[in-house]
Amino acid sequence: MTPLPEYPTRIHLSPFHVLGIAILISSLPPLSAFLIAPSSFLSPSATLLSMSSFPFDELLSPPAIIYTIAGSDSGGGAGIQADLHAIHSLSSGTCHGCAAVTCLTAQNSCGVTDVHVPPVEFLSRQLETLGNDLTPMAVKVGMIPTKESAMEVGRWIRECKTNARGESPLAVVVDPVMISTSGHRLVDVEAKMAMVTHVFPHADLITPNKFEAEELLGRKLVTTRDVEEGAREILTEMGPKAVLIKGGHALLDEESVGSTSHVASFQYGANDYAQDYLLTDLDSSLAGKPVKDQPRLCDGSRGVWLRSKRYDTIHTHGTGCTLSSAIATALAMGQRQRNISLLKSTKTNTNTNIGALSSMYLVDACCIAKAYVNAGIAHAVQIGQGPGPVTHTGFPEFSQNFPTLALSPDSFSSSPFLRMRPYPTVSSSSVNNDDPEDHPPFTLGRILPIVDTIDLLQKVLATRGIQDIQLRFKDTSDYSTILHRIQQAQTLCRSKSVRLWINDHWNAAIEAGGCFGIHLGQEDLASCVAADGLNAIRSAGLALGVSTHSYSELAAALGVGPSYISLGPVFPTLSKDVKFDPQGLETVRQWRRLIPPEIPLVGIGGIGDERAAKAVRDAGAECVAVIGAVTNADDMGLAVKRLNDAMS
Numbered sequence: 001m002t003p004l005p006e007y008p009t010r011i012h013l014s015p016f017h018v019l020g021i022a023i024l025i026s027s028l029p030p031l032s033a034f035l036i037a038p039s040s041f042l043s044p045s046a047t048l049l050s051m052s053s054f055p056f057d058e059l060l061s062p063p064a065i066i067y068t069i070a071g072s073d074s075g076g077g078a079g080i081q082a083d084l085h086a087i088h089s090l091s092s093g094t095c096h097g098c099a100a101v102t103c104l105t106a107q108n109s110c111g112v113t114d115v116h117v118p119p120v121e122f123l124s125r126q127l128e129t130l131g132n133d134l135t136p137m138a139v140k141v142g143m144i145p146t147k148e149s150a151m152e153v154g155r156w157i158r159e160c161k162t163n164a165r166g167e168s169p170l171a172v173v174v175d176p177v178m179i180s181t182s183g184h185r186l187v188d189v190e191a192k193m194a195m196v197t198h199v200f201p202h203a204d205l206i207t208p209n210k211f212e213a214e215e216l217l218g219r220k221l222v223t224t225r226d227v228e229e230g231a232r233e234i235l236t237e238m239g240p241k242a243v244l245i246k247g248g249h250a251l252l253d254e255e256s257v258g259s260t261s262h263v264a265s266f267q268y269g270a271n272d273y274a275q276d277y278l279l280t281d282l283d284s285s286l287a288g289k290p291v292k293d294q295p296r297l298c299d300g301s302r303g304v305w306l307r308s309k310r311y312d313t314i315h316t317h318g319t320g321c322t323l324s325s326a327i328a329t330a331l332a333m334g335q336r337q338r339n340i341s342l343l344k345s346t347k348t349n350t351n352t353n354i355g356a357l358s359s360m361y362l363v364d365a366c367c368i369a370k371a372y373v374n375a376g377i378a379h380a381v382q383i384g385q386g387p388g389p390v391t392h393t394g395f396p397e398f399s400q401n402f403p404t405l406a407l408s409p410d411s412f413s414s415s416p417f418l419r420m421r422p423y424p425t426v427s428s429s430s431v432n433n434d435d436p437e438d439h440p441p442f443t444l445g446r447i448l449p450i451v452d453t454i455d456l457l458q459k460v461l462a463t464r465g466i467q468d469i470q471l472r473f474k475d476t477s478d479y480s481t482i483l484h485r486i487q488q489a490q491t492l493c494r495s496k497s498v499r500l501w502i503n504d505h506w507n508a509a510i511e512a513g514g515c516f517g518i519h520l521g522q523e524d525l526a527s528c529v530a531a532d533g534l535n536a537i538r539s540a541g542l543a544l545g546v547s548t549h550s551y552s553e554l555a556a557a558l559g560v561g562p563s564y565i566s567l568g569p570v571f572p573t574l575s576k577d578v579k580f581d582p583q584g585l586e587t588v589r590q591w592r593r594l595i596p597p598e599i600p601l602v603g604i605g606g607i608g609d610e611r612a613a614k615a616v617r618d619a620g621a622e623c624v625a626v627i628g629a630v631t632n633a634d635d636m637g638l639a640v641k642r643l644n645d646a647m648s
Helices: 015-026 029-035 044-049 078-089 118-129 145-165 190-198 210-217 223-239 254-270 282-286 319-348 362-379 454-461 479-493 506-512 522-530 533-539 551-560 585-594 609-619 635-648
Strands: 064-072 095-110 109-116 138-141 171-174 240-245 273-280 306-307 402-405 446-449 469-472 499-503 517-520 543-547 566-569 601-604 622-625
Touching: 029 454, 064 078, 064 118, 064 240, 064 319, 078 095, 078 362, 095 118, 095 171, 095 319, 138 145, 138 319, 145 190, 171 319, 190 210, 210 223, 223 240, 223 273, 223 454, 273 282, 273 362, 273 522, 273 622, 306 479, 319 362, 319 551, 402 551, 446 454, 446 635, 454 469, 454 479, 454 635, 469 479, 479 499, 479 506, 499 506, 506 517, 506 533, 522 533, 522 543, 522 551, 551 566, 566 585, 585 601, 601 609, 609 622
Parallel strands: 064 095, 064 138, 138 171, 446 469, 446 622, 469 499, 499 517, 517 543, 543 566, 566 601, 601 622
Antiparallel strands: 095 109, 240 273, 273 306, 306 402
16 A cells, blocks of 8 residues: 655645636736737747637636535535535636535534435425526536435436537436445435436446445456446446446455455455546547547546555545546536637637647546545545545646556556656656666657658758657558668668657567657557557567547556657647647646656647747656757758757
């Protein structure tokens, strides 16, 4: 188990707080005059840099409304109290929580002493009153204590989904509170069956813990295969669009597993990791997916294991409530961002989506919520005589809390890819310089030119200051042609002592020999894994870079342990058909915080000159990948020098 970390004492400013400060500062005359300087005085990149990473008026838009339909915890650690905390804290106020109470509990940190269930008519009145004024963007459903309550909640959700506007669908996350994490039954069989019949078919996600999944399935979950098969059975036979079986409390439990606990402990990594298994239907997996017909590792329909370190603490009260409400909140944050952008694009006839937030869909939301809960457990303290509740800490911003997407639940160690040292920046200066492991033999260059042809490669190699170069293939898919070009490129790069990276075509790079590294996009990463290519790349001693555009793709990249991670496009770009919206500088800052400091971050996309490069570097990227800034320059040597200077 991982001991609780010590975090530096500091003022907590989330990206949304930073935006609020930016709004205030932008109203001051001197800075406003600078920000609205006529574009004729600025280059295209500089014009982009004069814009905020997010629109200034985003915080001025109405918050997304989220309902929690759940029980009340008088001790404040779980139930609707935890839900409302999570909604406000995770969203930094961009979401507003409303509550419809299904039951009242008399409880403190030591336990529950009594439960009162109001008449179902009162639950109906709460939902009707809320709906007449405050339209929800997402709903979290928690404890439903009776059959009648389940039928009413199901009826209400069905009507809401029917009436929801097409551009803003209602997201429903159900935490089927039936069995506590400690294994105690909380609702009767009638209520459980009514929830399955009337609520599950309208749920976009259900989040049972292991005991609840066993209760739903009528059998024990002993191995990871049991978990995967159980999730598929719930998905196909009970009607939800997705299921997340939570494993934070460990698959093995003497009461549940018995004599097979040793095997299950090895398979589930129970001593060190908390793993959750997520499985979605195909439609949910396609939502927001850039290339519909090509798989990614983070596609929920293939089933994904979300892994994080397990903390050695008993202060975990409210983790299930917090996780489900955080997922609902993250989904609402993404939908709100898309709605704001849609409204603006209608007015301006331009795409104004900015940042990974606009690409927040179900797997992304689960990653963010798991990171939020991990941080809450890490900061949790005892406040009464019993276990303490999860602390609500704000939007995730520490790499040790962000989950990885494991390739399989049983893969806990493998030989790493060739490590690269980040070129020193303010953000990477925190790496422990006393540890020999923090001094890998290679330092990633400050700039990474990307070229399409051997002719361009020769021209770039003729300049000084190039350490790394990437070759991609836009005009051919013929293997022999690609292999021949790689061999040519490697001969040229070797003569200039420049490291050659090959885009996507890992098998040809290995056959050609002598290349330094491979760069894979998310779709090519998935096909590489399917062909056991990662082991081949490791065996060849090659470095690996991975592209990311969203939170789920970041989790997938971290799961393979690459030599560097890239984020893009930082700014709008015309270099290729980009499927993701511009990320903006704030997303670069966020990525740098969510990626372990020993892994270099590469910014790519729309970095047209040294001013743009410097801004990306100041946001935390140790390297920028550039195309036209070098290949279209009148003086390539001068362009390379200026870019290197900007990144120094």
